[in-house]
Amino acid sequence: TKVLQHGAHRVGKRTDAEMATWRGYGLGQFIHWGVYSLFGGELNGNYYNGAAEWIRSWKDMPHGVYDSAYKQFNPASFNATQWAKMAKQMGVRYVTFTTKHHDGFCLWPSKYTDYTIANSPYKKDIVKQVVDAYSKEGIDVYLYFSVMDWHNPDWRYDLKTKEDSAAFERFKLFTKNQLTELLQQYPQTKGLWFDGTWDNSWKKSGAFTDTLEQYLKTLHPGLIIGSRFRADEFGNRHVDANGVLMGDYEQGWERKIPKTYADVHGNDWDCVMTIPENGWGYQKKWLGHWKSTNEILEMTAQCVSLGGNFVLNFGPRADGTFRPEEVTIAKEAGDWMKINSAAIYNCEYTGWEKQDWGYYTKKTGENKVYMIVFNVPVSGSLKIKPAKNTLVDKAYLLTAPGKNLSLEKLDYGASFIHVSSTGYKQPFVIVLETKEGSEKSDEQKAKT
Numbered sequence: 001t002k003v004l005q006h007g008a009h010r011v012g013k014r015t016d017a018e019m020a021t022w023r024g025y026g027l028g029q030f031i032h033w034g035v036y037s038l039f040g041g042e043l044n045g046n047y048y049n050g051a052a053e054w055i056r057s058w059k060d061m062p063h064g065v066y067d068s069a070y071k072q073f074n075p076a077s078f079n080a081t082q083w084a085k086m087a088k089q090m091g092v093r094y095v096t097f098t099t100k101h102h103d104g105f106c107l108w109p110s111k112y113t114d115y116t117i118a119n120s121p122y123k124k125d126i127v128k129q130v131v132d133a134y135s136k137e138g139i140d141v142y143l144y145f146s147v148m149d150w151h152n153p154d155w156r157y158d159l160k161t162k163e164d165s166a167a168f169e170r171f172k173l174f175t176k177n178q179l180t181e182l183l184q185q186y187p188q189t190k191g192l193w194f195d196g197t198w199d200n201s202w203k204k205s206g207a208f209t210d211t212l213e214q215y216l217k218t219l220h221p222g223l224i225i226g227s228r229f230r231a232d233e234f235g236n237r238h239v240d241a242n243g244v245l246m247g248d249y250e251q252g253w254e255r256k257i258p259k260t261y262a263d264v265h266g267n268d269w270d271c272v273m274t275i276p277e278n279g280w281g282y283q284k285k286w287l288g289h290w291k292s293t294n295e296i297l298e299m300t301a302q303c304v305s306l307g308g309n310f311v312l313n314f315g316p317r318a319d320g321t322f323r324p325e326e327v328t329i330a331k332e333a334g335d336w337m338k339i340n341s342a343a344i345y346n347c348e349y350t351g352w353e354k355q356d357w358g359y360y361t362k363k364t365g366e367n368k369v370y371m372i373v374f375n376v377p378v379s380g381s382l383k384i385k386p387a388k389n390t391l392v393d394k395a396y397l398l399t400a401p402g403k404n405l406s407l408e409k410l411d412y413g414a415s416f417i418h419v420s421s422t423g424y425k426q427p428f429v430i431v432l433e434t435k436e437g438s439e440k441s442d443e444q445k446a447k448t
């Protein structure tokens with residue numbers, strides 16, 4: 001391994017209480033809201049076919065039109081308490097909220113730029129309202145912050161000239177100042193979700209990113225920052241030159257989910273996902289497929305079964321209302337979570353061999369494994385194969401703890417659980433109470 005000045009400063013997962021809380025969330029909400037929400041991916045009847053929050057970069061969008069649009073931002077229907085209650089009902093345990101996206105518009109009254117909510121017709125501090133309302137509902141708040149800032153004249157994609165470097169020095173200070181005011185104004189914040197850190201200018205600022213991350217954690221002990229923030233002194237991101245993760249969790253799973261446990265390299269991680277195929281800010285027209293509640297529940301189960309969290313994005317309209325599809329998904333997912341969240345909250349990877357019927361999760365610190373069943377085979381026989389030295393004491397539906405299900409022993413330590421093969425409209429959970437031990441063969445039994 002190389003001796004790195006600005007590589008990872010910790011190998012392996014964080015072991016503190018704040019990170020244990022993060023690890024157990026299971027389900028989170030992302031919210032993308034800003035000036036881009038005014039356009040909804042459309043201008044003069046033409047639709048931008050990229051992600052709606054990127055519309056400023058569309059060739060058909062004059063920068064002047066976009067950069068003056070904040071003068072129309074006046075969300076009359078915005079009610080942070082209603083947002084937080086919808087999230088609570090959905091069963092999310094953390095929210096990540098856009099304070100400033102790539103366009104540079106600040107939803108808090110930043111002292112370091114005029115391009116903020118304070119200078120919009122709405123005037124009031126949106127970040128504060130969101131932080132206060134979600135915290136009041138018992139949902140932890142994380143602040144999304146885009147380093148890339150198209151509005152700030154000192155932003156640079158790369159550092160090629162002396163002027164570039166001089167400008168970027170000013171930009172780095174601007175960034176540090178904005179992050180300082182976010183942590184000082186909104187101290188309930190549990191973490192920062194950084195984005196817009198893939199350009200060369202940032203890759204060439206490895207030492208600065210290291211110093212800044214340490215400064216932020218000194219300012220706010222316990223702060224949680226993912227791997228998308230740092231660069232090492234060689235410009236490596238996410239993992240340093242020695243292949244060690246830089247950050248408190250792997251933050252690369254954007255609109256994709258790991259296939260196997262090997263893909264997560266023993267890190268903490270979360271997956272952030274859109275309901276439509278792509279697009280995080282409000283889009284007037286969702287192009288292509290958008291996910292059903294059952295698809296979203298399956299992604300949630302899949303992530304938790306591989307030791308991560310699933311974070312679903314909502315893109316409210318400029319007026320502060322949500323699309324009907326989003327309201328429906330929050331309600332339906334919440335109804336399922338109300339009954340089944342035991343299999344999602346504070347659960348982790350089991351290491352048992354994955355079966356076709358669905359996903360295993362394990363309650364952290366307990367001898368309880370959950371089967372989250374999505375695909376009942378035509379036989380109605382659900383095969384389970386506990387890990388070595390683990391026996392299943394009893395099995396029952398989470399919704400019927402008094403009625404044990406029969407386990408038909410098979411060879412090689414496997415068993416069948418027989419359930420009805422029809423009539424399922426949504427996933428269901430079977431609880432397996434486990435104990436240490438191994439299958440005794442008949443001759444072994446005969447000896448005792």
Ligand SMILES: C[C@@H]1N[C@@H](c2nc3ccccc3[nH]2)[C@H](O)[C@@H]1O
Pocket residue numbers: 032051053054195254272280
């Ligand atoms: C969480 C997501 N990250 C931003 C983003 N910008 C990208 C540019 C290139 C490739 C992926 C990107 N994701 C998206 O705009 C959204 O905020």
